[in-house]
Amino acid sequence: MGEERSLNFIEEIVEEDLASGKHGGRILTRFPPEPNGYLHIGHAKSICLNFGLALKYGGKTNLRFDDTNPSKEETEYVDSIKADVSWLGFEWANELYASDYFEQLYNFAVELIKKGLAYVDDSTAEEIATQKGTPTEPGKANIYRSRSIDENLKLFAEMKEGKYQDGEKVLRAKVDLAAPNMHLRDPLMYRIKHTHHHRTGDKWCIYPMYDFAHGQSDAIEKITHSICTLEFIPHRDLYNWFIEQLDIFPSKQYEFARLNLNYTVMSKRKLLQLVEEKHVEDWDDPRMPTISGLRRRGYTPVAIRDFCDRIGVAKRENMIDVSLLEFCIREDLNKTAWRRMAVLDPIKMVITNYPKNQTENLFSENNPEAEGGDGGRELPFSNQLWIEREDFMEEPPKKFFRLGVGLMVRLKSAYIVKCDSFTKDSAGNIVEIQCSYIPESKSGSDTSGINVKGTIHWVSVAHAQTAEVRLYDRLFKVEDPSNEEGDFKDYLNPDSLHILPKVYTEPDLANAITGKGYQFIRKGYFTIDKHSTADNVIFNRTVTLKDGWVKK
RNA sequence: UGCCUGAUAGUAUAAUGGUAGUACGACGGUUUUUGGUACCGUUUGUCUAGGUUCGAAUCCUGGUCGGGCAACCA
Numbered sequence: 001m002g003e004e005r006s007l008n009f010i011e012e013i014v015e016e017d018l019a020s021g022k023h024g025g026r027i028l029t030r031f032p033p034e035p036n037g038y039l040h041i042g043h044a045k046s047i048c049l050n051f052g053l054a055l056k057y058g059g060k061t062n063l064r065f066d067d068t069n070p071s072k073e074e075t076e077y078v079d080s081i082k083a084d085v086s087w088l089g090f091e092w093a094n095e096l097y098a099s100d101y102f103e104q105l106y107n108f109a110v111e112l113i114k115k116g117l118a119y120v121d122d123s124t125a126e127e128i129a130t131q132k133g134t135p136t137e138p139g140k141a142n143i144y145r146s147r148s149i150d151e152n153l154k155l156f157a158e159m160k161e162g163k164y165q166d167g168e169k170v171l172r173a174k175v176d177l178a179a180p181n182m183h184l185r186d187p188l189m190y191r192i193k194h195t196h197h198h199r200t201g202d203k204w205c206i207y208p209m210y211d212f213a214h215g216q217s218d219a220i221e222k223i224t225h226s227i228c229t230l231e232f233i234p235h236r237d238l239y240n241w242f243i244e245q246l247d248i249f250p251s252k253q254y255e256f257a258r259l260n261l262n263y264t265v266m267s268k269r270k271l272l273q274l275v276e277e278k279h280v281e282d283w284d285d286p287r288m289p290t291i292s293g294l295r296r297r298g299y300t301p302v303a304i305r306d307f308c309d310r311i312g313v314a315k316r317e318n319m320i321d322v323s324l325l326e327f328c329i330r331e332d333l334n335k336t337a338w339r340r341m342a343v344l345d346p347i348k349m350v351i352t353n354y355p356k357n358q359t360e361n362l363f364s365e366n367n368p369e370a371e372g373g374d375g376g377r378e379l380p381f382s383n384q385l386w387i388e389r390e391d392f393m394e395e396p397p398k399k400f401f402r403l404g405v406g407l408m409v410r411l412k413s414a415y416i417v418k419c420d421s422f423t424k425d426s427a428g429n430i431v432e433i434q435c436s437y438i439p440e441s442k443s444g445s446d447t448s449g450i451n452v453k454g455t456i457h458w459v460s461v462a463h464a465q466t467a468e469v470r471l472y473d474r475l476f477k478v479e480d481p482s483n484e485e486g487d488f489k490d491y492l493n494p495d496s497l498h499i500l501p502k503v504y505t506e507p508d509l510a511n512a513i514t515g516k517g518y519q520f521i522r523k524g525y526f527t528i529d530k531h532s533t534a535d536n537v538i539f540n541r542t543v544t545l546k547d548g549w550v551k552k
Numbered sequence: 553u554g555c556c557u558g559a560u561a562g563u564a565u566a567a568u569g570g571u572a573g574u575a576c577g578a579c580g581g582u583u584u585u586u587g588g589u590a591c592c593g594u595u596u597g598u599c600u601a602g603g604u605u606c607g608a609a610u611c612c613u614g615g616u617c618g619g620g621c622a623a624c625c626a
Contacts, residue, residue, distance in 0.1 A: 006566050006574095034626050069625060125624055132622055136554045139622090170624055180555040182622045191624035210626050234556060234621050257558090257619095269625095310575065312565045314558095317619055321563050324576050334589060369589065401587065410585050443585065455585045522586050549587040 008313040010049070010254055014057055014225060023224050027059025030223050031085065031092070032214065034066045035077035035198070037268030038283040038290045039084045041304070041325070042259040048308035049256065050227055051090040062221055063092035067099045068213045070197035078198070080283070084291040089301045094221075098213045099199045101220055105208045106160065108216055108246055109171060109189055113152045117245055118189060119145055120155040121172050128170075131177075132185045138178035139185045145174065159192055162205045166192050173212075175241060183238050187211055215239040218251035226251045229258040230315065259311065260319045263474035263493075264289045265482055279492055280475075286529075286540050287475045287496050297472065298517050298527030298542030300336075303329040319480065326543050333525045333542065337517040338366040338374070341412065341457040342505040342539075344469060344523060346386040348461065351417060353436045354383040359462070362443060364413035377508045381414050384461040386504045388522075391456045392422070392433055401454030403433065409454040412521060416441035416450055457521045464504035467537040470529065471498040510537070517542060 007015065018025055029050040033039065039047075054061040063085060067073045085092065112118040121128065121144045133139035147155075159169055171190040179185055189212040194205045215238075218226045226239075236253050243250055260266055265274075266289060274280045274288070284292035294304065307328040311320050359382050365373025387403075396404035403409055403419045410416050417435040425431045441448040473496045481488040505520075512518060514528045524544040532538040 008565090012568090032626090036626080066626065072625075128624080129622070134554085134622060167624065182555080185622080188624060193624080207624095209624075214626085230557075231620060232626090237556095255557090262563090310564080312575095314565070316558050316564095318564065321577070324564075327576060330588090339586080368584095368586085399587095412585060414585095416585095446585090452585085454587075457586075519586085519588085522588070545586075545588050547587075 009315070010053065010225070010227060010256065010313060011056070013254060014053060017224070018057065023222075026222075026224060027054055027057045028062070028093075028222060028224050029054050029059065029227060030062040030064050030218065030221065032064045032066045032098075032217075032228075033081050034069070034072070035074060035081060036069070036072040037077060037272055038080050038292055040266055040268070040271065040288075040290045041261060041294065041307075042266045042289075043084075044088060044291060044304050045259040045308050045311065045313075046227070046229075047085060047088060047090060048305055049313055051092075052308075053225070053227075059224075060093035061090070062094045062096050062223070064096040064098065064217060064221070066210070066214065066217075067097055067197070067199065068208050068210060070193060070195040070207060073198050075198050080292060084295075087295060087301060088291065088304060096217075096221065097199060098208075098217050099197060101213070101217055102200060102204055102208070104220065105213060105216055106206075108242075108248075109156065109208075109212070110153065112173065112189075112245060113156060113171075114149060115245065116149055117174050118171055119147050119152050119174055120159070121145070121170050121186075122168070123170075125167065128172075128188075132182065133177070135180075135182060141177055145177075145186070156190075159190065159206050160204075162194070164192055166194055168192060171206075173238075173242070175238075181234055181237050183211070183234050184241070187238060211235060211238050212242065215242050215251065215253070216246070216248065218253075219243055219246075219248040222249045223251045226253045228253060228255055230255050230317075231258075255315070256313050257315055257317055260317070260480075261289060261322055261325065262319055262479040263322055263476050265476070265488055267482070270482070270488060273489070277489070279489065284530075286470070287472050289475075296530055297540055298333075298525060299329050300332050300517065303332040306332065322474065329525070329543050330546065333517045333519065335369055336367075337519040337525055339364070339368070339519045339521050340506055340509050340512075341379070341459055342467070342469070342503055342509065342520040342523065342526075343386040343388055343457065343459050343464075344500055344503045344520075345389045346459075346504055347389040347392060347430060348432045349385045349387045349417075349458070350432060350434050351383045351385070351437050352420070352434050356383055358382065359460070362413050377506075379413055379506055379508075380460045380463040381411075382460045382462050385411070385458040386461055386464060387433075387456060387458045389430075392419070392430065394422070394430065401452075402456055403435075408450065408452045409456050410441070410443075410452050411458050412455050413443045414458070415439070415443070416446075416448060416452055457523075459504045459506050461504075463507050465507055465510045465537070466502050467505050467509065467539055469500040469503045469526070469539045469541065471500065471541045472496060473498070505537075512537070512539075519545075 031050045051061045172186045175184045190206045284296045286297035361378040365376040367374040392403040408418045415437040417437045422433040477493045478491045481491040525542040526539040529538040529540045
């Protein structure tokens, strides 16, 4: 052991703080989602970072819902977020809400008004925007900026009491209208919204803006390291300004680059659109990059955490290749998934020299990667089998290790067979292939001395179960749909879902356990879908197996 | 043309003035009752121009390119 992994830049900061005795060696992070959508794989990166840091350095992590905008937030999202964080395997120290601090935030605002550092502005949104100037021109003060403290106090109280309509007034911080950083040009602290809040109900009609809520919430909780994504860098000056003016706990903000994955989108706004416009079934559609979608697809917490570990944490913009995510899930499932046989695109094989009404039960281990095979199950074998259509070729090329007239393969866990002939229907489709088996080649007691290059999977016709199988492909046709001309939805992959209504599976798959990953030998990893029933068993393909076979 | 950021193989990520390494991908091979797994090997990189230094991916200066910032969103 003891193989030192190099630290990412945030771990370096934490270790420096620990070494210098900052905060008495205490580490407290927070994961602060807004409950306005489902968590996605990008959030998983943040979750793994925040919780992982605390775990590594003996600290704790709060789960804090940043619920300061009631018009977008719902309890459904709160519940899904909690479920997803738990499922990933993390435990938060406290479940908190920015809305828990509304009273205190209000008092902070009053304090700033009293210090002459905040004022009530009657301007419209448009007026405020133009008065702010542009990045190259300073903003201009309006008449409201010089209101007296007493008037501001009175007006702000009236805002709270509901005396004004939405948009009629706002509370602004008095910072610097000429600041090169636009966020410092007298940012809004409070706006009026006569909207029902998912937790505070109708108690409030004024709600704090992100900038006046996040840093103060961090300070209230005494968060030591407040980690967010790059786009908040310009907010940091304001974050610090409020903390300094209010003289509260000096939480510090650090920024890292968010995760981007190719062939998908990673914004709650866009994902919500896909859901609302029915381009996908729901937030947990297996094609979605959401945690719930990945879970339904068959991804495991282990694989997702491993992925987050491997992608690293840095400050440069990045675009991770989905192949890394796929590698991680294969890596995990290879070790844990039970092997089963299923024929997705069937063609019938008749074994002409095997007794017609005979059935024998053959044994096959659950997982060759596990010691002892992790147990096993019985496979009924008979003279009529389903095999994969692509495992037979009328005119096989040289290195085709499967079936063609005169070629031999092993039937996995069963016998070696030799292809003698095949039958076509009137339309020229191959409908059946005829083989003879080698009785001495039985798996486990093979005395035939024959060596074959290929092994194929099969299911006994008489014993086969049926199931629906859903094959998924990338949701978008292009690597970065958000960066293309026009609407990102123009680049949706029309073939991202392919349903096979009736595939044949070995009998044991009738007992498939929900939530467990199965490897359909040579076909990929699959898991039971949430809509699966006893009458209509549905499997989702999590990921294909890596395919080293390139034709020709 | 203001401010803030960043730039190392195809994609990520290390090297913190001293041999540019690792992972994924790709390619090739060995093993294999999954064309899977495992194992072995190959391939490709410091944005650019100067400067400091015995020595620069690292420090300095100029340039180039990318991302962000002017929501009563977070």
